[in-house]
Amino acid sequence: MQERRAVFPGRLLPAALVLPQLALTAVFFLWPAGQAVWSSLTRADPFGLNAVFVGLDNYAALFSDPLYRDTILRTLGFAAAVTALSMGFALLFAVFADREIRGRGFYRTMLIWPYAVAPAVAAVLWVFLVQPQIGLFGPALDRMLGRLGLGWNYQLNGAEAMLVVILASAWKQVSYNFIFFLAGLQSVPRAVVEAARLDGAGSWRLLRAIMLPLLLPTTVFLLVVDVVYAAFDTFGTIQALTQGGPGKATETLVVKVYRDGVVNLDLGSSSAQSVVLMLGVILLTAVQFRFVGRQAD
Amino acid sequence: MRGRTDWTAHVVLMLGVLAFALPIWLVFAGSTQDAAAISRGELSLLPRLSHLDVYARVLGEGSGGSGPVGHMLLVSAGMALGIALGKIAVSVLSAYAVAFFRFPCRMLAFWTIFITLMLPVEVRIVPTYQVMSDLSLINTFTGLTVPLTASATATLLFRQVFLAVPDALMDAARIDGAGPWRFLRHILLPVSAPNIAALFVILFVYGWNQYLWPLLVATDPRLDTVVIGIVKRIGVNADTEWDRVMATAMLALLPPVAVVLLMQRWFVKGLTEGEK
Known part of the structure; x- marks a missing residue:
């Protein structure tokens, strides 16, 4: 790890300086994480009075539950769709916003501001767009799909519900990807671009042969960020739009932890799920630091 | 072209x-x-x-079982500012210690902070609630803000900024007789002002947009943030006052958007330089 050469002397002062951060970390991160691990290994007795140590029973129950496996697959599909949509559109916009056109600044600002929208508020905006009774497009969608014998009601139809939470989640994440893709494109040396132009490369060729390979590190970084976003930060979006329903149609892993732990008070299973999610985050963080860390060296 | x-x-x-x-x-x-x-x-x-005038009405009076939006905005602003400023203060201090001092267990402290990256609230919902309840922090403003002020990302960012400060700057300060506090206040903080500004935007937006955390630890309607408030009122009933719900949504949206727009240049630079 990189170090400073010149440092201040003293031991007490630096210890006091890191103390607030360490105390917060211990009390609000490590303690609950430890509790999660512990209660994932226990089960409340029939009277709900004592926790009995049951080893890995909660995990065994979890992974033999087909509903949990469904939720894992659903979360993966959801994350893949959100990531693909938000990265795809962000790259498209970034490529054009990088061109030297009039009104560039305006376009950039208008594509960056949605970064500030809360995931839960993004869901509220989508309600006003597609809610079947009051949404701007809701009644029209219902009539159109009605002719095909389908109808539009994401509160009753699971596939439609999934579509809406994917769109609302991806909509909110485009701006973040856009900011990074644009920064990546702008850091491509102009000399390289000019040289390619002189060699007769068209815009498409330039993009494919030069820009995209140089954007690879950015893409890997965004891939991890988007998957983390889709897996964890969309709780508010899903809660505001469908609460995980109808049935379990939009229940992601985090929504399930919340439902099982807070709503149904099944602490053992909810804790085991928490520990599984922690392992997931550790894996993703390791991937990110492996690729992005190497980039920074 | x-x-x-x-x-x-x-x-x-x-x-x-x-x-x-x-x-x-x-x-x-x-x-x-x-x-x-x-x-x-x-x-x-x-x-x-x-x-x-719907905005004036929404801001001033409650309806449908929830309080006036004006009050929710205050809670949101308090939470966002508390988290942003708290995170910056806590992270500057710990990054300063890790970058500018040698003390026992320095690496242990660093990695302990680093671990928090891997423990977002979303993965430890129930145990965190239990800890909060053991500490009697449920339904308090402290509970809403303080637990979110630990930050590995901000600490890593400041550490990186501090490591890039040239040794000559520090040597000069020491020759002038400046101790660690004066160096921090008069040299290091001014030098890192652009990074602090950028981080403030990111953290303010982060704090304002919290949903799961207040949902868990603040069930008292008087501690409803505007994001919680709008989601509560989105359910479709025959008598939903849609004009008021939409005005509330606008008010939930505008403050963080305004902060991002006003500080756009710093924010974009800080985001793309900091995260990589």
Whole structure:
């Protein structure tokens, strides 16, 4: 790890300086994480009075539950769709916003501001767009799909519900990807671009042969960020739009932890799920630091 | 480019701009319309400017079992500012210690802080609630803000900024007789001001947009943030006052958007330099 050469002397002062951060970390991160691990290994007795140590029973129950496996697959599909949509559109916009056109600044600002929208508020905006009774497009969608014998009601139809939470989640994440893709494109040396132009490369060729390979590190970084976003930060979006329903149609892993732990008070299973999610985050963080860390060296 | 207008670029970007601006415009227009008409599915894109007083009403009076939005905005602002400033203070201090001192267990401290990256609230919902309840922090403003002020990301960022400060700057300060505090206040903080500003935007937005955390630890309606408030009122009933709900949505949205727009340049630079 990189170090400073010149440092201040003293031991007490630096210890006091890191103390607030360490105390917060211990009390609000490590303690609950430890509790999660512990209660994932226990089960409340029939009277709900004592926790009995049951080893890995909660995990065994979890992974033999087909509903949990469904939720894992659903979360993966959801994350893949959100990531693909938000990265795809962000790259498209970034490529054009990088061109030297009039009104560039305006376009950039208008594509960056949605970064500030809360995931839960993004869901509220989508309600006003597609809610079947009051949404701007809701009644029209219902009539159109009605002719095909389908109808539009994401509160009753699971596939439609999934579509809406994917769109609302991806909509909110485009701006973040856009900011990074644009920064990546702008850091491509102009000399390289000019040289390619002189060699007769068209815009498409330039993009494919030069820009995209140089954007690879950015893409890997965004891939991890988007998957983390889709897996964890969309709780508010899903809660505001469908609460995980109808049935379990939009229940992601985090929504399930919340439902099982807070709503149904099944602490053992909810804790085991928490520990599984922690392992997931550790894996993703390791991937990110492996690729992005190497980039920074 | 070569004097020609790049129509493809304009069309694509304009469509993008519309895809993001349309929902906001819709909510603004809807907030000025008749609630009963919206309930009938007659939401229009034309605002009635004579009905802007809905904002004054929403801000000042509660309805449908929840308090006035003005109060929710105060809670949100307090939470966002508390988290942003708290995180910056806590992280500057610990990054300063890790970068500018050698003390026992320094690496252990660093890695302990680093671990918090891997433990977002979302993965430890129930145990965190239990800890909060053991500490009697449920339904307190402290509980809403303080636990979110630990930050590995901010600490890593400041550490990186501090490591890049030239040794000469520190040597000069020491020759002038400046101790660690004076060096921090008069040299290090001014030098890192752009990074602090950028981080403030990111953290303010982060704090304002929290949903799961207040949902867990603040069930008292008096501690409702505006994001919690709007989600509570989005359920569709025959008598939902849609104009008021939409005005609330606008008010939930505007402050963080304003902060990002006002500090856009710093924010974009800080985001893209900091995270990598």
